[in-house]
Amino acid sequence: MINSNYTAQVTPGIQLLSDSQKEEIHSATLELLRRTGVKVLVPEVRDLLKKAGCWMDGELVRIPPHLIDWAIRTAPSRVVLCDRIGNPAMELEGRKGYYGTGSDTPFVIDAYSGKRRKAVLDDVGIVARLVDALEHIDFLMCMGIASDVTAEISDLYHFREMIRNTTKPIIYTAWNRKNLEDIIEMAEIVSGGAESLRRKPFIALYSEPISPLTHANDSCEKLLYLAGKGLPVVYTPGLMIGGTGPVTIAGALVQAIAEQLSGLLITQLIQEGTPVIGAGGILLMDMSKGLISYAAPEFMIATTAISEMYHYYQLPIFSFSGCSDSKSFDQQASAEGALWMIISALGGGNLIHDVGYIESGLTASYQQLVCMNEIAALVKRFMRGVEVNQENIALDVISEVGPGGQYLSHEHTYQNFRRNWIPELFNRSSNEEWKTEGALTLGDVASAKVQQILETHKPQAISKDVSDALDTVIKKAENRVK
Amino acid sequence: MSDTLSTISTLIIEGKFADMISITNAALEEGLSADKILNDGLMPGMDHVGAEFKVGNLFVPDVLYSAKAMQAAMTIIRPLLAETGVETAGKVVLGTVKGDLHDIGKNLVGMMCEGAGFEVIDLGNDVDPEVFVEAVKEHKPTILGMSALLTTTLGAMERTIKILEGAGLRDKVKIMIGGAPVNQDFADQITADGYASNAATASELAKELSK
Known part of the structure; x- marks a missing residue:
């Protein structure tokens, strides 16, 4: 048989923007950077931009379009992050998506008491261990700002705690350049040197421009240091529509992209080929409360649209998922989280973070995290779409x-049923069975799962030498800030 | 325990029904009694499968493969057990009641019961009350199982029980019922001996009722 022009499989996806609309948004972005420009607060970075041909007006930098197009072409279209051991773990490119946690929540919901309280260093370790154990959570962001360590260098403590509790890739934050240098020193110790870390990076910095249109001191300093070393960085704005950005999504998109691409230009001027993960957060400011929403449909639309723009640029994409505005792990948290999980999968972002956030990013919920791991498994099944081939059409089986x-006892069923999703937490029992098992809610089951992981999961440890060397870095930093 | 018996258990657990005839014959040639093969080879295997199914490590198709393996071995040893007068799990007569063509649940119960060592006589679907009664007379089962999916056909269960009573057969057989619209209250109301909400508990119920 000859079967020409046959497409083997289509997996689901969303498209919001037409090609013409993408061109129009890109043009508007270039025009915004040419006409209005961005503020750059660090002279060393301004010098680079000036030398490249930007138009300077004090701290204000207006950028000729060709430079942005150059930066888009020069920055890598794919960034590979490894695990702590050095094995490739995530290929951030195209439409390959990976879920991970969000970072730096001041509060957590306690795993045992269920009460909201200030985050402590142990919580950072707890989230890391959960991520390490959960099959469908691929990377870790430090969820929780430790309130029980020296505040000036809590980022160092976070980093060490994460390293100790997972081998999965880490997206970290740093309070300033000096702390960043210490963190990189720790990462180089773990990786076995600067060259090894550059070749097999298991970490990426999360840093952001300040909306509207400002590259602040700390952001620039961090870019100078990291791009100088050729290490990966997520550089994306967190814009509030109607607050720090236009209230209309199209305008917010243009501004966010302008902020990100001008940052991208800075990184490529520091060192060509610096790995950068782009796109950005375009969050809704709820006008009845004056607070940010992490689960508004506008945020979901904007995230999907900016992902499309970065597919158009062929640049790696930072995206959002599994988060909620709810104050506890309740029906709202699961509903908003689940909706996000499927939308972010369909949208095709690469580094999909914030899984497990509740209270608009202020609180980490372990229950939400394990529940979203379950949803991720379901979503992955959905995203496989329909596999159409002779074996799956199974005409012979139907005929037989x-x-x-x-079909229950047929070999075809026996051979294939495991390819369908089998839930771990979601309940499909009969009413009688459910009652016999204690009439547990999803919240009960999620709590039990959290506790089971915390009590049984042992992450792969770091060696005594590495551990001691990390302690030394922190001791040095303690003396520095004393 | 002999190697052959533990192999039999393993093959049951793995659902290797194609190998069951030869291994069962080999066990008999070794001089193992049918009784021993059943109680120390087949049943421990099925018990393990049942336990693993309950905790979610094995699934319906796995259990059915194990049940097929069990069935294959039983075709050889059932006559031998009968000869020696050893009590087996007994017979189950099954059917979907009059007016109902939905039989996947009933089929599943049948396969699960075979896996538990019962001999199963399946009357099919759309079964008249009179046919159930005739089957009870003819096969003398320990259990009569009736299934319905439609609420409109539930009445046929009660009618069947009434007819059995009329024929003086009600105390000769235990009756269990199942199907989506059925619940324990309904089972009590029509004086059935038991109700199971799914096929796995149905085979357990059958074991319980035949004690």
């Missing part, structure tokens, strides 16, 4: 079973 027969 015939009218009035049954």
Whole structure:
């Protein structure tokens, strides 16, 4: 048989923007950077931009379009992050998506008491261990700002705690350049040197421009240091529509992209080929409360649209998922989280973070995290779409079973049923069975899962030498800030 | 325990029904009694499968493969057990009641019961009350199982029980019922001996009722 021009499989996806609309948004972005420009607060970075041909007006930098197009072409279209051991773990490119946690929540919901309280260093370790154990959570961001260590260098403590509790890739934050240098020193110790870390990076910095249109001191300093070393960085704005950005999504998109691409230009001027993960957060400011929403449909639309723009640029994408505005792990948290999980999968972002956030990013919920791991498994099944081939059409099987027969005991069923999703937490029992098992809610089951992981999961440890060397870096930093 | 018996258990657990005839014959040639093969080879295997199914490590198709393996071995040893007068799990007569053509649940119960060592006589679907009664007379089962998916056909269960009573057969057989619209209250109301909400508990119920 010859079967020409046959497409083997289409997996689901969303498209919001037409090609013409993408061109229009890109043009508007270039025009915004040419006409209005961005503020750059560090002279060393301004010098680079000036030398490249930007138009300077004090701290204000207006950028000729060709430079932005150059930066888009020069920055890598793919960034590979490894695990702590050095094995490739995530290929951030195209439409390959990976879920991970969000970072730096001041509060957590306690794993045992269920009460909201200030985050402590142990919580950072707890989230890391959960991520390490959860099959569908691929990377870790430090969820929780430790309130029980020296505040000036809590980022160092976070980093060490994460390293100790997972081998999965880490997206970290740093309070300033000096702390960043210490963190990189720790990462180089773990990786076995600067060259090894550059070749097999298991970490990426999260840093952001300040909306509207400002590259602040700390952001620039961090870019100078990291891009100088050729290490990966997520550089994306967190814009509030109607607050720090236009209230209309199209305008917010243009501004966010302008902020990100001008940052991208800075990184490529510091060192060509610096790995950068782009796109950005375009969050809704709720006008009845004056607070940010992490689960508004506008945020979901904007995230999907900016992902499309970065597919158009062929640049790696930072995206959002599994988060909620709810104050506890309740029906709202699961509903908003689940909706996000499927939308972010369909949208095709690469580094999909904030899984497990509740209270608009102020609180980490372990229950939400394990529940979203379950949803991620379901979503992955959905995203496989329909696999159409002779074996799956199974005409012979249908014919063999015939009218009035049954498939349950057929070999075809036995060989293939495991390819369908089998839930771990979600309940499909009969009412009687459910009652016998204690009539547990999803919240009960999620709590039990959290506790089971915390009590049984042992992450791969770091060696005594590495551990001691990390302690030394922190001791040095303690003396520095004393 | 002999190697052959533990192999039999393993093959049951793995659902290797194609190998069951030869291993069962080999066990008999070794001089193992049918009784021993059943109680120390087949049943421990099925018990393990049942336990693993309950905790979610094995699934319906796995259990059915194990049940097929069990069935294959039983075709050889059932006559031998009968000869020696050893009590087996007994017979189950099954059917979907009059007016109902939905039989996947009933089929599943049948396969699960075979896996538990019962001999299963399946009357099919759309079964008249009179046919159930005739089957009870003819096969003398320990259990009569009736299934319905439609609420409109539930009445046929009660009618069947009434007819059995009329024929003086009600105390000769235990009756269990199942199907989506059925619940324990309904089972009590029509004086059935038991109700199971799914096929796995149905085979357990059958074991319980035949004690």
